[in-house]
Amino acid sequence: MTPAFFEQPGSRWFNIPAHRPFAEDLAQGLYDALAPLGPEALADAVVLTPTRRGARALADAFIKASGGRAVLPPQMRPLGDLEAGEPPFEPGDLVLDLPAAIDPLRRRFELVRLVAELSDDVPGGVHSAGAALDLADALGAFLDGLQIEEIDVRGALADLAPGELAKHWDLSRRFLDRALEAWPRRLDELGVVDVSERRVRLLRRLAERWTDKPPQGVLVAAGSTGTAPATRALMIAIAAAPKGAVVLPGVDVNLAEKAWRKVDVQHPQGALRRLLDAARVTREEVATWPASTDETAAQRWRRRVVNEALRPAEETADWLHVIDDLRAQDPDAIAEALKGLSLVSARTEEEAATVAALLLREALETPDRTAALVTPDQRIARRVAAKLARWGVVPDSSAGESLAGSPYGALASLLARAAVDPVDPVALLGLLKHPFTRLGDATRLERHALRGARARTWDELKDRLLGKDRDGRERAPQALPLAERLQAIVEALTWSHDSYDAPAAVTLRLVTAMEALATGEDGQTGDLWAGHAGEAMSRLLSGLMRDGEDLPQVTPRQYADLLQRLMSGETVRSGGATHPRLRILGAIEARLVRADRLVVAGLEEGVWPAAAPTDPFLSRPMREALGLPSPERRIGLAAHDFAQAVCAPEVVLLHTERRDGQPAVKSRWLWRLETLAKGAGLEMPSRPEALAWAAALDAPGPYTPYPRPSPKPPVEARPTELYATRVETLTRDPYAVWARDILKLRLIERPDEEVEARARGTAIHAAFERFVLDWPEVLPPDAATIFRGLYLAELEKAGMPPDALARENALADEAAAWVADMESRRRADGRRLHVEKEGKLTLEIAGRPFTLAAKADRIEVSPDGLGHVLDYKTGRAPSKRMVETGFSPQLTLTAAILEGGGFKDIGRVTAGDLTYLEITGRRPAGREEVRAAPYGDGDKILNSREAVDAALQGLDRLITRYVDPAQGYTSRTAPQFVKMYVSDYDHLARVFEWSTSGEDDE
Secondary structure (H helix, E strand, O other): OOOHHHOOOOOOEEEEOOOOOHHHHHHHHHHHHHHHHOHHHHHHOEEEEOOHHHHHHHHHHHHHHOOOOOOOOOEEEEOOOOOOOOOOOOOOHHHOOOOEEOOHHHHHHHHHHHHHHOHHHOOOOOOOHHHHHHHHHHHHHHHHHHHHHOOOOHHHHHHOOHHHOOHHHHHHHHHHHHHHHHHHHHHHHHOEEOHHHHHHHHHHHHHHHHHHOOOOOOEEEEOOOOOOHHHHHHHHHHHHOOOEEEEEEOOOOOOOHHHHHOOOOOOOOHHHHHHHHHHOOOHHHOEEOHHHOOOOHHHHHHHHHHHHHOOOHHHHHHHHHHHHHHHHHOOOHHHHHOOOEEEEEEOOHHHHHHHHHHHHHHHOOOOOOOEEEEOOOHHHHHHHHHHHHHHOOOOEEOOOEEHHHOHHHHHHHHHHHHHHOOOOHHHHHHHHHOOOOOOOOOHHHHHHHHOEOOOOOHHHHHHHHHOEOOOOOEOOHHHHHHHHHHHHHHHHHOOOOOOOEOHHHHHHHHHHHHHHHHOOOOOOOOOOOOHHHHHHHHHHHHHHHHHOOOOOOEOHHHHHHHHHHHHHOOEEOOOOOOOOOEEEEOOOHHHOOOOOEEEEEOOEOEEOOEOOOOOOOOOHHHHHHHOOOOOOHHHHHHHHHHHHHHOOOOEEEEEEOEEOOEEOOEOHHHHHHHHHHHHOOOOOOEOHHHHHHHHHHOOOOOOOOOOOOOOOOOHHHOOOEEEHHHHHHHHHOHHHHHHHHHOOOOOOOOEOOOOHHHHHHHHHHHHHHHHHHHOOOOOOOOHHHHHHHHHHHHHHHOOOOHHHHHHHHHHHHHHHHHHHHHHHHHOOOOOEEEEEEEEEEEEEEOOEEEEEEEEEEEEEEOOOOEEEEEEEEOOOOOOHHHHHHOOOOHHHHHHHHHHOOOOOOOOOOEEEEEEEEEEOOOOOOEEEEEEEEOOOOOOOOEEHHHHHHHHHHHHHHHHHHHHOOOOOOOOOOOHHHOOOOOOOOHHHHOHHHHHOOOHHHO
16 A cells, blocks of 8 residues: 555655654654554655754654554664665665775875875975864865765866966965875775765665666655755655655745745755755645644744745845735734744853753753754853753753863873973873872872972972971872882873874874873773773774874874864764753754754854855865855755754744854844844844843852951960061961961962062072072182072072073073172171071060071171171062061061070170162162161161160060950951062952952951
8 A cells, every 4th residue: 555645646745844843743744654554564664864863853753653652663764874784775786896985084194194295285385293184174075075066176177277376276276186186096095985975876876776766665855955966866766766755844835936036055945946956846846744734823924934034135125025915914923923932142152051051951840841952053062061960961962072071082182291291290180180090199299299390300300209398307208109100101102392203103102101090900991991982082092003104293292282183073972861851952953853942052153154164275266167066055054954943833042242252243044033023113032031040040149258357266276486477477467377377277389380489589598598608708709600600500499490590591690790799898897697597586475485586598797796687588678667667577576586695606696787688680680778777767777776676575565465365366467568468378368358348448
């Protein structure tokens, strides 16, 4: 028996209108026609869909069509994703003389080799493997286009007159001419063909066979627009078969004939018009699919309005007449069309993703309700998937993730980065903390060797483990074996920065390094190559080792770039969807798959539609002369997919006002819909509550700033000994004393921390100490040269990077000259010099002993018995007022210890000058800033005696205050110095929070 709709006279071309659920209607129509003929009738039918995902959606639709009963669905095959051995594409003899398809990765590498061979004809040349890969991918896309369109341009290329082309276009022409000769020859040598060419040959042979000997069973091509000539030919053959039918998606049967004749490649109906013209079928001959005849008024008018909005540009001048015509048929036609359609404009991509996730999540609150995100933008698709994960919802997503963003890609990328900079602490920490790494506990190695200023060599890194910390304890010798094992792994991968190596050989070392990192004490590599991403990484690396032998050689940096590009081009679809009612779809997939709510995102120019691709080889006139399709044809296909999606019953159109920090322009199709609605005096419905939900989702509660902290530890826990610098801290920021001296919290340095300012201070102190110890009395003739060498050596030792050291050379020259002159003047009277001396003085304060300590940068005892105290500064020295008010008491308290005999090597000495030495290397290169002297009158220079007494009195008052248990260690008690004082504990005290609340103004 023959199904009824196959017996109708004329052509069997059908249409499922855009507003109808394509897969469900197709399945229902076939089920209604074939199920009464017996279970084998449906199972024997063959249905061809555009994609594999469309075939899966159709299989689900047959279950629904059967009322949930078990059913044997038709044989469903994807036109765009053929597999060997799957009938009807390879029914034995059709492929006997067809070579196998080349592996896609092997093809990329072969094209890179070809590009390198032909690099003389590449404008600008090819300077790296990464650039060669980019050009190879562009060449591959060009070859695919020729094969899919079945265009042979080899003779036509030669006919392009060189004199009529710019030089770079002529080079491109010559490059393509040579490539089109060399590439088929190379494929013949390998005994393979391109995937696109093999697919075209199969489709052509199948079309010829089905034309000469049509299948007698039910045969349906559904959902394809027949863009490729071979696909069109096959669809025409299917329609002519005895029980064949072609079901098209969304043919606009209502578009005026005048407008239909002007449909071009950019129009949504452009591909369908070319297909119908090729089949010599008019729109009147395209029947509505039997299961798609029902429609509501809203659906009918939605389809009409969308199609009118997207009519050819030159026909949009007639919009007002169209609006009048629609209203003549139904006064509420356009208002009905806008029912179920809404527009949300988000400010940023992040907000857009949040809105989309919330709208999808809202739909799931209704039992059995389905929802889908439709977008060609994989970035927003991945963002939305990540947002949904907060509710434990994992959608069935076609976007997948980039292999480069997977844990496997991260591990490979970190190793490639380590090959560029073997002792980069950030890369090494990334390797040690990677979830696949099983080298052991790296806490000590991190703490003592990989934080702070970076080590420049492995030996320096390991010396840090063997050294002593600030308290004189051994750092971490037990971490040395781990460091040596990590060094062996990284060094086995590295090679010289200015030399080249074969990518295949480097990849072998990379794989060895990955497995060495992942190998535990049991000798197993754990989950290193497990899962979809692990398998994808394994295929990529094995292919690079096997097929990458002819790639251009690379430096370490070029290899890291090459690997990143290769991984970024691989998409991993891991599956694991947990919610059957939620999907994330690409634009083409949405043709067949429909949901109760569609969120259509990415509606910005350059996204949907994407900009017309730029051909790196041919200009537009050259493409036209060669008969190649216009780049704008893709815009027409994208417009058709948009029209299909927006005709669904409930659609939320999502637009982002800014992308990548830049203003974004609304998609032309969205703009047209809005303009048509405004022409009718209507506004597109909106969903303002969705934006409010997004804002409220992560919004904080009422702002209640954290109060300025003032902890009150027990008196017995409060310090009874402080250095002069800590007394200064207690004056300015008591909270920092509580955190460090009472709680014993110490700052953990950042990996690869910037050390320039700190390095200068450390280097100046160390250089002065070494200089004075080596030359305590008489200065050498080349004092400036000696000091300069000491200073630069100490800068390097302090961790200053080489590029910064180069900048310091000029400053070191100026500073050394000034230091030599200063030393000569100050030593002229034969004074004794003491550097880096520690002193202590125990005082009775508030009825208990208190020890004041200091480490003096320099004390000079002159022949008159006075002790002059100096402190080195590489920045600005504290002002006289800061010293006088006690906010910078370091010099005065050091002088008090000196007068009290606290420096054992010096003895009891009367305080002389209290001086800051500013050494900057700039102009002036240095300055002696005297803050107190025996002759000081307190006007410009303080009197030393008075300053020391005032400092001791201030210390007594300060310590007495903190003996009171009610006195808290308040954060920042000197807000006037907030701009010049930054504490390591500001984040702990939440300074920014309470200071911006206005509390520090009280």
